[in-house]
Amino acid sequence: MLYFWDTRTGTKLGETPKQDSPISAIVFSNDGSSLFTAYLSGLVLQCSVPDGKPLGKPITHPEYIDAIAVAPSAKEIATGCRDDFLRFWDPQTGTSPRRDIRHNNPVLSISYHPDGKLIATGGADYTARIWSLQTGEQLGPALVLNGPVTSVRYVAGGRTLLAASTQDEEVSYYDPSTGTALFPGLPHAAGLVSASASNDGSEIVTVTADGTARLWRIPSASVPPPKWLGDYLRAIGGLSFSAEQQLTQVPTAERLRLRQTLLENVRDSSVWESVMRRSFQPDTGYSTESPSR
Numbered sequence: 694m695l696y697f698w699d700t701r702t703g704t705k706l707g708e709t710p711k712q713d714s715p716i717s718a719i720v721f722s723n724d725g726s727s728l729f730t731a732y733l734s735g736l737v738l739q740c741s742v743p744d745g746k747p748l749g750k751p752i753t754h755p756e757y758i759d760a761i762a763v764a765p766s767a768k769e770i771a772t773g774c775r776d777d778f779l780r781f782w783d784p785q786t787g788t789s790p791r792r793d794i795r796h797n798n799p800v801l802s803i804s805y806h807p808d809g810k811l812i813a814t815g816g817a818d819y820t821a822r823i824w825s826l827q828t829g830e831q832l833g834p835a836l837v838l839n840g841p842v843t844s845v846r847y848v849a850g851g852r853t854l855l856a857a858s859t860q861d862e863e864v865s866y867y868d869p870s871t872g873t874a875l876f877p878g879l880p881h882a883a884g885l886v887s888a889s890a891s892n893d894g895s896e897i898v899t900v901t902a903d904g905t906a907r908l909w910r911i912p913s914a915s916v917p918p919p920k921w922l923g924d925y926l927r928a929i930g931g932l933s934f935s936a937e938q939q940l941t942q943v944p945t946a947e948r949l950r951l952r953q954t955l956l957e958n959v960r961d962s963s964v965w966e967s968v969m970r971r972s973f974q975p976d977t978g979y980s981t982e983s984p985s986r
Contacts, residue, residue: 695719695730697743706743712736718761720770729770729784731758737772739784750787754780762803762812771812773800779814779824794829796822801843806851813854813869815842821856823869836872844887848894855897857885864888864899866911879909910968919965921955928952929972 695716697706714734721728722739727748731737735754740747752772760773769790772780779794794814802815811832815821820835821842840860847854848866853875857864863878864885883901890897897909927933927943928951943951952973959966 695728695740695745697745707745709738709740709745710747712738717758720761720763722763723765723767729761729763731761731772733757735774737761737770737782749784752782752784752787759799759801760803760815762805764805765807765809771803771805773803773814775799779803779812791826792829794824801841802845804846804854806847808851811851813845813847815845815856815858817841819858819860821845821854821867823854833870834872836867840884844885844889846888846890848890848892853894855888855890855894857888857899859884859886859902861885862901864897866894876911881905881907919959919961919963921959922965924951925955925969928955 694711695709697708698704699706709730712732714732714736716730717733718731719728721742725742727739727741729737729739735756735758737752737754737758738747739749754772754774756774756776758772758774762771764770768783770782770784772782774780777796777798777800779796779800781789781791781793783790796814796816797820798816798818800814800816804813806812810826811823812826813821813823819838819840819842821838822835823832824830825832836856838856838858838861840858842856842858844857845854851869853866854869855864855866862881862884864881865878866875867873868875879897879899881899881901883903885899886902887900888897895911897911898906899909900906928948931943931948933941933943955969956973959969
């Protein structure tokens with residue numbers, strides 16, 4: 694059973710009908726007006742938000758379900774099953790609108806590309822794969838991680854793929870066309886149980902096997918570097934390239950001047966500005982004021 698709550702008041706708004714099987718995955722519709730719930734038994738139910746009333750037709754599977762995703766068109770859902778199949782359904786009729794896709798192992802995570810033409814899967818075989826929805830064929834080589842891939846998600850307009858596994862203590866974004874990591878992995882003390890990201894890719898939420906949830910900000914994922922980035926790097930790093938492309942040291946007085954100029958003049962309310970201001974905070978990093986005595 695699922696409960697809906699008002700996050701501001703803590704008041705319960707509704708609940709879904711009780712089922713005999715544990716819940717294995719949930720996903721909101723694109724407009725947030727309904728919720729799809731997958732149960733370990735193979736049942737998928739759609740309900741309205743926030744009262745929890747049933748919608749559409751129940752969908753039944755021959756095997757356990759570990760993952761579910763909603764297509765950008767909202768006219769199709771995909772489910773990942775332990776019989777190694779990625780299955781597709783019309784949520785209104787309960788029928789299958791296209792041919793199932795066979796993975797090499799149970800499908801643990803799913804993400805539709807924003808254009809609705811591609812779909813990414815994470816499997817128990819330690820791989821993340823990209824498929825054409827038109828042909829059902831795999832596109833390019835599989836991305837190989839160090840454990841079962843429990844999280845895949847397209848972000849930044851589909852230009853980037855987030856992927857994480859239970860045996861990896863780092864999470865990163867990848868170029869979907871090459872499988873190349875786009876930045877050094879974000880370090881964790883334990884394997885990744887789950888990971889997700891904002892649509893623009895600027896924030897990542899991770900949950901690890903030690904029960905810790907973390908929020909990360911990734912400016913370069915979707916926000917273009919600002920024009921003042923060069924001054925910031927000179928101020929924070931103390932190094933600069935000369936006109937002859939020789940690495941030189943920036944004098945302390947110049948670094949302090951750049952720092953003061955940036956703090957006074959940058960007001961673009963971007964993630965970059967937030968990172969800049971945090972990095973300039975003294976001592977504890979929580980205040981730009983002098984510590985009280």
